[in-house]
Amino acid sequence: MSKDILVIGGGIAGMQSSLDLADMGIKVHLVEKLPSIGGKMAQLDKTFPTNDCAI
Amino acid sequence: MLDVGRHPNIELLAYSEVEKVEGEAGNFKVTIRRKARYVDEDKCTGCGACAEKCPTVVSDAFNEGLGERRAIYSYFAQGIPSTHTIDADHCRQLNGKKCGICAKTCQADAINFDQEDRILELDVAGIIIAAGYDVFDPSLIPEYRYREIANVVTAIEFERLLSASGPTGGHMDRPSDRAVEAEIAGLEKKAKKSQKAISKLEEKFNEPSAQFYKKYQAGEYKDDEDRKKWADKYTAHLAVTEPLEELKKQAEGFTVAKRLAFIQCVGSRDFRFYPFCSGYCCMHSIKEAIISHEHEPETTSSIFGMDIRAVGKGFEEYKIRGGNNSNITYVRSRVAEITEGPDNNPVVIYEDTRERKVKRQEFDMVVLATACAPIKGIAELAKTLGVELDKYNFIKTSSLSPVDSTTPGIFVCGCAESPMDVPESVAQASSAAERAAETSFQTDLEKEKAVA
Numbered sequence: 144m145s146k147d148i149l150v151i152g153g154g155i156a157g158m159q160s161s162l163d164l165a166d167m168g169i170k171v172h173l174v175e176k177l178p179s180i181g182g183k184m185a186q187l188d189k190t191f192p193t194n195d196c197a198i
Numbered sequence: 199m200l201d202v203g204r205h206p207n208i209e210l211l212a213y214s215e216v217e218k219v220e221g222e223a224g225n226f227k228v229t230i231r232r233k234a235r236y237v238d239e240d241k242c243t244g245c246g247a248c249a250e251k252c253p254t255v256v257s258d259a260f261n262e263g264l265g266e267r268r269a270i271y272s273y274f275a276q277g278i279p280s281t282h283t284i285d286a287d288h289c290r291q292l293n294g295k296k297c298g299i300c301a302k303t304c305q306a307d308a309i310n311f312d313q314e315d316r317i318l319e320l321d322v323a324g325i326i327i328a329a330g331y332d333v334f335d336p337s338l339i340p341e342y343r344y345r346e347i348a349n350v351v352t353a354i355e356f357e358r359l360l361s362a363s364g365p366t367g368g369h370m371d372r373p374s375d376r377a378v379e380a381e382i383a384g385l386e387k388k389a390k391k392s393q394k395a396i397s398k399l400e401e402k403f404n405e406p407s408a409q410f411y412k413k414y415q416a417g418e419y420k421d422d423e424d425r426k427k428w429a430d431k432y433t434a435h436l437a438v439t440e441p442l443e444e445l446k447k448q449a450e451g452f453t454v455a456k457r458l459a460f461i462q463c464v465g466s467r468d469f470r471f472y473p474f475c476s477g478y479c480c481m482h483s484i485k486e487a488i489i490s491h492e493h494e495p496e497t498t499s500s501i502f503g504m505d506i507r508a509v510g511k512g513f514e515e516y517k518i519r520g521g522n523n524s525n526i527t528y529v530r531s532r533v534a535e536i537t538e539g540p541d542n543n544p545v546v547i548y549e550d551t552r553e554r555k556v557k558r559q560e561f562d563m564v565v566l567a568t569a570c571a572p573i574k575g576i577a578e579l580a581k582t583l584g585v586e587l588d589k590y591n592f593i594k595t596s597s598l599s600p601v602d603s604t605t606p607g608i609f610v611c612g613c614a615e616s617p618m619d620v621p622e623s624v625a626q627a628s629s630a631a632e633r634a635a636e637t638s639f640q641t642d643l644e645k646e647k648a649v650a
């Protein structure tokens with residue numbers, strides 16, 4: 144039996160959960176439908192409420 | 199994003215989809231299709247030389263169709279993985295035509311037209327669904343005339359216009375003006391060609407075309423075949439240059455959009471579509487108005503809505519700051535219709551719900567704050583995974599276990615669960631990771647038990 148985790152979707156939510164799991168020492172397989180990860184957040188110029196750059 | 203690409207514990211499977219899931223919590227068998235990119239991920243350096251030479255122009259989805267890319271492309275400049283991909287729907291070579299220019303250009307020998315989809319089988323203890331959301335299609339609300347009026351855009355399109363790496367380099371150029379500029383560029387190309395043709399004849403006959411043409415029209419050179427050709431070429435040239443001059447004159451008056459309207463709850467809080475509040479749209483309209491004002495201090499923005507929902511840490515302050523420092527007016531109203539006035543200016547017709555009066559106001563550009571809709575493929579994905587959906591087609595959870603799907607071992611976070619902003623998505627993502635880790639460690643314990 145494997146203890147790996149599958150994450151479906153590489154937007155901000157999928158990236159964050161992948162990183163958290165990976166930092167706990169768990170192997171993650173992150174599946175993204177599009178050619179690159181980033182999701183909608185990568186399309187944003189800046190994000191509220193701090194106006195930080197999105198990527 | 200970079201950290202995800204680099205982390206030794208993360209296997210990144212981009213351009214891939216889940217095809218089949220069997221088993222149960224602690225022991226899922228997953229089948230994944232890795233779609234052919236026709237580019238070897240390990241060889242491609244991301245240099246972009248191929249895309250510079252590729253002759254096939256395709257509308258760019260990352261820029262919401264406001265820009266163009268080639269059939270071989272990188273999804274966006276900083277994308278991870280940084281490899282290029284060939285769009286099999288548009289590539290000439292992959293559609294039976296002769297091309298292969300990219301393969302000849304690529305120094306890394308990364309192009310492989312024979313690549314096929316690969317199937318990958320994985321054993322996992324748990325699954326997290328983080329498949330996000332789609333932007334609501336505002337053309338479903340015909341009275342807003344999205345796509346009919348060029349200068350009515352969605353908020354996500356507006357994000358691309360604001361972006362320094364976007365199709366306008368961060369200038370608030372209006373779509374109607376950009377269309378005219380594209381037409382000018384096309385006509386200029388044609389004019390150059392037709393100019394070349396008549397220049398040759400001008401040299402041959404040692405006379406300017408306009409002068410010759412006057413005489414020709416007056417009936418001179420009746421049976422002169424060569425001069426007839428010249429006249430034909432000149433009329434063709436005029437058919438290009440006359441509208442070109444007109445458009446150029448028109449373009450002299452173009453300036454960036456400075457009078458902006460933002461229309462809230464497009465598809466949200468609307469019983470015809472989604473009764474729920476999408477949560478983040480009030481805030482992103484304020485953000486877009488603030489950034490537009492930073493780009494161009496003369497910008498004024500009117501935000502039309504039932505109310506402004508600024509529920510989050512620092513959000514109300516952000517709203518007030520926008521009003522005080524960034525020329526934003528919050529107009530309590532219901533928008534009935536958008537029409538088009540002179541100069542391609544959209545006109546917003548609305549009821550001022552404070553004064554109970556119907557009013558109209560002209561703008562340079564209107565931005566629609568579209569609802570957070572479930573992704574198109576959600577029903578198939580839920581079926582593949584064996585999880586239930588709620589009545590709006592988001593992944594079903596319950597209030598006391600907000601990141602657990604209806605199937606043990608499968609968790610959810612972000613907008614796949616319900617509309618939410620980035621800070622909430624991140625918080626849910628960490629919760630889902632924690633829940634998935636429990637499943638994973640459970641598997642560990644069971645393994646130990648089995649050994650003992």
Ligand SMILES: Cc1cc2nc3c(=O)[nH]c(=O)nc-3n(C[C@H](O)[C@H](O)[C@H](O)COP(=O)(O)OP(=O)(O)OC[C@H]3O[C@@H](n4cnc5c(N)ncnc54)[C@H](O)[C@@H]3O)c2cc1C
Nearest residue numbers: 152154155156176182183190191329330331612613619620
């Ligand atoms: C115009 C606009 C501006 C915004 N501005 C802000 C802001 O300033 N601040 C803020 O906090 N929030 C903002 N938001 C909200 C923000 O976009 C979301 O909160 C956030 O992107 C949600 O992230 P997510 O990972 O859940 O979804 P997404 O970003 O949608 O990511 C989902 C990923 O999953 C992939 N995927 C989908 N289906 C599948 C499948 N079947 N298999 C594999 N992969 C799949 C998608 O390709 C995508 O990469 C804005 C939203 C809009 C529309």
Ligand code: SF4
Nearest residue numbers: 242243245246248304
């Ligand atoms: S495919 Fe070749 S030419 Fe294109 S980006 Fe990759 S390395 Fe460069």
Ligand code: SF4
Nearest residue numbers: 252289290297298300
């Ligand atoms: S084969 Fe031609 S059309 Fe296809 S990606 Fe390469 S250069 Fe573009």
